[in-house]
Amino acid sequence: MRKSIAIDMDGVIADEVVQLLTWYERHYGLKIHPNELSGRSEDEVVPEKDAYTKFTKMAGFFRTMPLMPGAVESVKKLSAQYDIYIVSAAMQYPHSLSEKREWLGANFPFISWRNIIFCGDKSIIGTDYMIDDHIKNLDYFKGKTIMFHAFHNVNHNHHTRVNNWDEVLTLMDSGF
Amino acid sequence: MRKSIAIDMDGVIADEVVQLLTWYERHYGLKIHPNELSGRSEDEVVPEKDAYTKFTKMAGFFRTMPLMPGAVESVKKLSAQYDIYIVSAAMQYPHSLSEKREWLGANFPFISWRNIIFCGDKSIIGTDYMIDDHIKNLDYFKGKTIMFHAFHNVNHNHHTRVNNWDEVLTLMDSGF
Structure with a gap:
């Protein structure tokens, strides 16, 4: 499976x-x-x-967000082997909901609406893996965690750190 | 817990x-x-x-949706004992996202943004219970399922059926 x-x-x-x-x-x-x-x-x-x-709260902030380098190509590669769900804690910012949905449609058209989740607390997400930059999301996750490098997590080392999307692919290829 | x-x-x-x-x-x-x-x-x-x-796709359809009888009072009662998550397969209808968020804020102000999830496929939801009217959501859920009566599910009987919110409270009180 x-x-x-x-x-x-x-x-x-x-x-x-x-x-x-x-x-x-x-x-x-x-x-x-x-x-x-x-x-x-x-x-x-x-x-x-x-x-x-x-x-x-300003129009365009989420809709014009730049892409993280390598994200599109890497997620596309992973989607050949894994079921990919985009999970965003968007509920805190009601204005972001439609812009985030639009951004995903424009940048990740290969991700179906079936696989998009906008939530608050991520603790009820039941996937096998979670790739996130926030300790608060990773700490309560029941599956395997991958911490994407961010300025606010540099002093936390209790999750497997990746510094960029190349390192995500290498880690997943290694059978993590 | x-x-x-x-x-x-x-x-x-x-x-x-x-x-x-x-x-x-x-x-x-x-x-x-x-x-x-x-x-x-x-x-x-x-x-x-x-x-x-x-x-x-028309403005107001989701924002002005009537409440199901007893829903507010019953969800409020359940929230004293359970962690309640409102989980809606809203992603199929991008126009519904902001209206559904607004509707919840107006009718269920006691539900925090942390506990709202708008998704596509509900198979990754990892709560203990799910109350839903759709077989397609209940069938893939790993926890206990409660099927809320709807015209389209009358011929399905492989989930515990409730006909209204009073029956949900009675069922949960029975230690289901």
Whole structure:
């Protein structure tokens, strides 16, 4: 039987950091390099703590999110062997729902609507694997966990870390 | 540990049949009584097969869906004892996403965004119980299943049937 993988959106297939910093520079006039964020918590990404929440309510923030390098090709490769589910904790941001659905349709047309899940808490997701950048999602998952590298998880090492999509493919090929 | 219940929206907490027949009469001028539907498949509800799909794309169809009698009070009672997740196969109808989120906020304000899931295929939902009117969702569920009565499931009897929300409470109280 084919095994299943739950794949997160923001920070895993969508480059949320690049988007946030681009919009931050556009709206606040201050340029921050992604490398400066390493080890910070998500609340400390930019000086104005409400900037992210503000952007999530603005049209286009989720719909124009850049792709994480290699995400499309890698998810396509994995989908030949695994049942892929895109699982995003989108419910916290009601405005994001239709934009995230549109973004997936445009960038991952090979993922069926049957395999898309927008949720809040991910603890009820019952796939075999989960690829996510958030400890809060991975810690409560019952299957095998893969932690996608992000500035906010650099000090956590109790999940198998991958730094990019090439490393995901290598790990899955190894029979993890 | 508290057990968890996945509760479907359309046909379980939202009265999809009443809404469909009301909109059908408004747009096509033909009145159909809900009792006439018993045993029909979902494709045969109204003579015009594309009516439902048409309505799902129209503003307000999901946002103004009537409540199933007793749903709010019963889900509130269950939430004292169980972790409740509202799980809707909304992804097939992208237009429904924001309206369904809005409807839940208005009618079930005590359900946190953390406990709402909009998905396609429900087979990856890993709760202890599932209350749903669709065989296709219940058949692939790994936990205990409760089939909410609907015109399209009257000829299926391989899941525990409940006819209304009072029966759900009685069943759960019995230690099912």
